[in-house]
Amino acid sequence: MAFKTVTDYVAWLYYQYLLVTGIYVLEPWEKSIFNSILISVVAMAVYTSYVFVPTHVRLALQFFAGVFGGQNESAMTLMS
Amino acid sequence: MIVSVRTPPTALPPPPCRGWTGLANRGGWLPTDDGGSASLLNGDAGQRGAGDKRSGKNGFVKNHCLFQQPHKYRRPREKVRPPGPGPPHGSVFRVPGAYCCRRNMTESSSSKLLNGDAGQRGAGDKRSGKNGFVKNHCLFQQPHKYRRPREKNHNVVRNPGLYNKPFVESFEETPLLVAVLTYMGYGILTVFGYLRDFMRHWNIENCNVARERDEQKDFVPLYQDFENFYTRNLYMRIRDNWNRPVCSVPGAKMDLLEQISYDYNWTFQNTGKIVRDVINMGSYNYLGFAQNKGRCADAAIQVTEKYGVGVGSTRCEMGNLDIHEEMEQLVARFLGVESAMAFGMGFATNSMNIPALTGKGCLILSDELNHASLVLGARLSGSTIRVFKHNNMVSLEKLLRDAIVHGQPRTHRPWKKILIVVEGIYSMEGSIVRLPEVIALKKRYKAYLYLDEAHSIGALGPHGGGVVDYFGLDPKDVDIMMGTFTKSFGAAGGYIGGKKELIEYLRCHSHSALYATSMPPPVAQQIITSMTTIMGEDGTTLGADRLKQLSENTTYFRRKLREMGFIxxxxxxxxxxxxxxxxxxxxxxxxxxxxxRNIGTVVVGFPATPIIESRARFCVSAAHTRETLDTALEAIGEVGDLLQLKYSRYRPALPPALGWMSEESHLQD
Structure with missing residues (x-):
């Protein structure tokens, strides 16, 4: 498919979304319900990942640093 | 001790010569003289042990299957090609992706095989044990035990020797992602359906479907509520694609009434406009006889002036006109059977005549995709119905064998009769019945065969004689030939052809012969004129031209669609x-x-197809010109891009001509 403008392309993408999910055949108010549910679910997923993922990543890094990391400073002092 | 060696899954080699039974008659109970060939032609099971099959001491050979079993295990998407002595009489090649098989057979060997269905089976190197039995008794071998669930097994090559021409079928499997998304789509629509039903139930929205009144609430419900879930919540939303009024002859092009709905397809209003010259890709007008001018229409008008339109009585009372007798004789001649009779309605031909033929204590073996009329007829007859997989001869043979071995349930009496019910062309799959194999099975197991040629009569075969003509078989091998005049002949009604006794019997016992009003004279005349045209008895080549045009259009249309990447x-x-x-x-x-884009198509969804295999169905007609088809194909390609319908993963497909070339080279190797 060749598209003249970006708008055309976005419209076509939205049309594909309608067809694949099946909401093409629904009435407008049903479409808006589906869309709002989908958008809110996605938004919540994005928001939660924004809030919690950095913390989790930091904790995980700390954990693995503890497992695979070298000796700590006290061990070094003992050796010297 | 039984020494049984499983045969390698070979196609059956044709007998080297007529008297070839004597070559390896080790079982000791086979006729060894050349005269044995005559009895071989009857397909007697007793002459099974030919070829290098070795039977044991008691002379039995264990493998009785006409169609042999291929490997138990094969790799999932691998296609089957018959190993062993394939090339001279049957060879297979692959069209990438679509499991296609081509069967090629020289005329001579095929005709031999066709006659001696079971008798000449025993070739190859099958060895039986000491007691002389060979274990596998099946006419058709069973396919692999292991296969992927979604894979359809229509395309396994078996018994290529029975075919006199390549038999190319393809059923490309559904891409996994598409299947998942389809189920997801149905899931979403079902959720919204429940939501709407909930709202209707609590009167939040107006309910447009039939339901009980408040005063009737305590009665048993007349309108089954949940049963119509699909109709109410899925079909209604896209109902504008069906039931559209046509206001001209539905030939190659037609005019449609423009309709509009303001309440999401619950009601329609006419706008008063007419959509002109819509290309008709949906009518079963295979030979283009749906016309309002030309020889057929003129003859029908003349007959109307002579006889009128209505008859007002049944055939056995005052409704039997000379034109009906003339038509039935013509139909019998056209089909190559002894006798034929016609009915006013195609659906009733099936649903009312099967009950006249079978009853309690009989067994009906029905293809799983048989038309509703056949299913209804089978149910009305009160016989036991068993369903075999679509066009799957192994499944059919297994049912036949089980039926003969076990007889009726509980009593174990033998079945009174066994009727195999198949269609010529299956209207939803576009597949052609494997008739040579069905006939071989029918002969071997002494069953009767009911062939419904609703779509194939007129549309297939070099002379338009349907699937029997297409495979070059003898119409007398089919016990009951049924078909309709609705499609290729542009008329209405159905017929049954067969032996004289059969037709005499049906005339007295069939409900649709006794109770139905006889066929209107103009309709009968339309059948006569179109049929004589097809047969060339009118002295022109119009019929032959139409047949040629249809087959060219079919090949062209299918090839183009496949090249574009559609499944x-x-x-x-x-x-x-x-x-x-x-x-x-x-x-x-x-x-x-x-x-x-001004093209009328038929789209088909769930109740008529499996839930994920929704499809559009085009019916190619001889009335379509190459330009019409090109216009339609261009629009289909455009819409295919817009809707992302080009699912096929095997592009560009191998055109048939190329396929033949590759086959030739294979043979040379």
Whole structure:
């Protein structure tokens, strides 16, 4: 498919979304319900990942640093 | 001790010569003289042990199957090609992706095989044990035990020797992602359906479907509520694709009434406009006899002036006109059977005549995709019905064998009769019945065969004689030939052809012969004129031209669609062309987009097809010119891009001509 403008392309993408999910055949108010549910679910997923993922990543890094990391400073002092 | 060696899964080699039974008659109970060939032709099971099959001491050979079993295990998407002595009489090649098989057979060997169905089976190197039995008794071998669930097994090559021409079928499997998305789409629509039903139940929204009144609430419900869930919540939303009034002859082009709905398809209003010259890709007008001018129409007008339109009585009372007798004789001649009779309605021909033929204590073996009329007839007859997999001869043979071995349930009496019910062309799959194999099975197991040629009569075969003509078989091998005049002949009604005794019997016992009003004279005349045209008895080549045009159109249309990357089901020679859409929303979208481009198509969804295999069905007609088809194909390609329908993963497909070349080179190797 060749598209003249970006708008055309976005419209076509939205049309594909309608067809694949099946909401093409629904009435407008049903479409808006589906869309709002989908958008809110996605938004919540994005928001939660924004809030919690950095913390989790930091904790995980700390954990693995503890497992695979070298000796700590006290061990070094003992050796010297 | 039984020494039984499983045969390698070979196609059956044709007998080297007529008297070839004597070559390896080790079982000791086979006729060794050349005269044995005569009895071989009857297909007697007793002469099974030929070839290098070695039977044991008691002279039995263990493998009794006509169609042998291929490997137990094969790799999932591998195609089957018959190993062993394939090339001279049967060879297979692959069209990438679509499991296609080509069967090629020289005329001479095929005719031999066709006659001696079971008797000449025993070739190859099958060895039986000491007691002389060979274990596998099946006419057709069973396919692999292991296969992927979604894989369809229509395309396994068996017994290529029975075919006198390549038999190319393809049923490309559904891409996994598409299947998942389709189920997801149905899931979403079902959730919204429940929501709407909930709202209707609590009167939040107006209920448009039939339901009980408040005063009737305590009665048993007349309108089954949940049963119509699909109709109410999925079909209604895209109903504008069906039931559209046509206001001209539905020939190659037609005019449609423009309709509009303000309440999401619950009601329609006419706008008063007419959509002109819509290309008709949906009518079963295979030979283009749906016309309002030309020889057929003129003859029908003359007959109307002579006889009027209505008859007002049944055939056995005052409704038997000379034109009916003339038509039945013509139909019998056209089919190559002894006698034929006609009925006013095609559906009733099936549903009322099967009960006249079978009853309690009989067994009906029915293809799983048989038409509703056949299913209804089988149920009305009160016989036991067993269903075999679509066009799957192994499944059919297994049912036949079980029926003969076990007899009726509980009592174990033998079945009174066994009737195999198949269709010529399956209208939803576009597949052609494997008739040579069915006939071989029918002869071997002494069953009767009921062949419904609703779509194939007129549309297949070099002389338009349907699937029997297509395979070059003898019509007398089919016990009951049924068909309709509705499709290729542009008329109405159905017929049954067969032996004289059969027809005499049906005239007295069939409900549709005794109670139905006889066929209107203009309709009978339309049948006579179109049939004589097809047979060339009118002294012109018009009929032959139409047949040629149809087969050219079919090949062209199928090839073009496949090249564009659509998934097309069915046999390459079938004028019914199903194109897969899969997703529920695309059913509606395809019909609407095509109509926007002035092309009328039929789209088919769940109750008529498996739930994920929604499709658009095109019916190619001899009335379509190459330009018409090109216009339609261009629009289909455009809509296919818009809706992303080009699912096929095997592009560009191998054109048939190339396929033949590759086969030739294979042979040379």
């Amino acid at each position: 097309i089901y069915g046999n390459d020679d079938s004028p019914v062309v199903p194109m897969m859409l899969y997703m529920p929303a695309k059913i509606g979208a395809f019909g609407r987009e095509m109509l926007k």
